[in-house]
Amino acid sequence: MGAEKEIFGYADEFGPQKVMYFYSPKLDLRGILVVDNTALGPAIGGIRMVPDLTTEEVIRLARAMTLKNSIAGIPHGGAKGGIIGDPMAPNKAEIIRAYAEFLRPHQDYIPGPDMGLNEHSMVIIRRQTGRAIGLPRELGGIPLNEIGSTGFGVAEAAEMAAGYINLDLTRATGAIEGFGAVGTAAFRFLTGKGVRVVAVSDINGGIYNPEGLKFDGLVEVDPQTGRMTKLWNRNYKDGQLLSGAELFKLDVDILVPGARPDVITMGNVRDINARMIVPGANIAVTLEAEKYLADKGILVVPDFVANAGGVITGVVEWKRGTEEEAFQTIKEKIRQNVKAVLDLSYKEKIYPREAAERLAKERVREAMRARRRT
DSSP states (O other): OOOHHHHSSSSSSOOOSSEEEEEEETHHHHEEEEEEOOTSEEEEEEEEETTTHHHHHHHHHHHHHHHHHHHTTTOOEEEEEEEEOTTTTTHHHHHHHHHHHHHTTTTTEEEEEEOOOOOOHHHHHHHHHSOOOOGOOOOOOOOOOHHHHHHHHHHHHHHHHGGTOOGGGGGEEEEOOOOOOHHHHHHHHHTTTTTTTEEEEETTTEEEEOOOOHHHHEHHHHHTTTOOOOHHHHHHHSEEEOOHHHHSSSSSSSSEESSSOOOOTTTTGGGGSSSSEOSSSSSOBOHHHHHHHHHHOOOOHHHHHHTTHHHHHHHHHHTTTTHHHHHHHHHHHHHHHHHHHHHHHEEEEOOOHHHHEEEEHHHHHHHHHHHHHO
């Protein structure tokens, strides 16, 4: 009954269309697939591998993908895959292979990489299913994490939104929670626009320097594997250590939550001192907290608008496009969508999320009506 309550508590006119579970006693593997809506086309969404994953989280992430793909003008619906497990498990390849076999008959879902998976994981999945995005270049893919497309989109969203609060990025400060693939890319692209990033954090803590942090001192990249090692707990001397909770309290212009869901809630929202929040992660801010922040005068760019760079890249890859096309498409679509959402929000005096959902849901509704007529 617990899972049923989670599922039907989120059911509405859009979905979810199906919620599937997979279990392998041999591997102690528990997998979830949620296809939320396919009115716009076959659903696209990443696969997340974390030990504390829940059905509720996957359902909410799948809906975020429906909205994200719709507002970005992508001819795909939304879905999300999940593996409950340790992404550092020694038998990870075997686990992914088994999960991919479970996905094989679900032709309405095109998988991509998310937290805990990378382009090498997607190779395994494509071999089993015949479909995947986020593949290595050698296989005609555009490696989302390597080029940092989601972080690039976050920086573009921040630059577009800054004009609505009279914020000059060349004088702005920023803090990034979640210094993984998205967070590191957001750091590079934001600093490229002149933002002084003063703090970053991951699950183990973070580092702060009001004068600004230098990327090269924060991470070390293995030239053979491309794997990043965070250095601030060992070698980075030019700053002070801080906890993840302390990062949210910093007086900065731009805050980028870039890791797990629900990191800004009514429990810590009163600590937020940023002028603008641009999520690199899906559902990083609860709905109640978003409304509280907006009423307080803090601009929150809706997550599915700000962090659509990854899925936009995936669709460009699916159509056999290039990295250059991906970056250009991300820039055009995200800037256009941020403007459309904030123009509507300011014009009708509604929350930015309300404006974004109105635009995204209407496109899905039109597609659903068109399908019913055929």
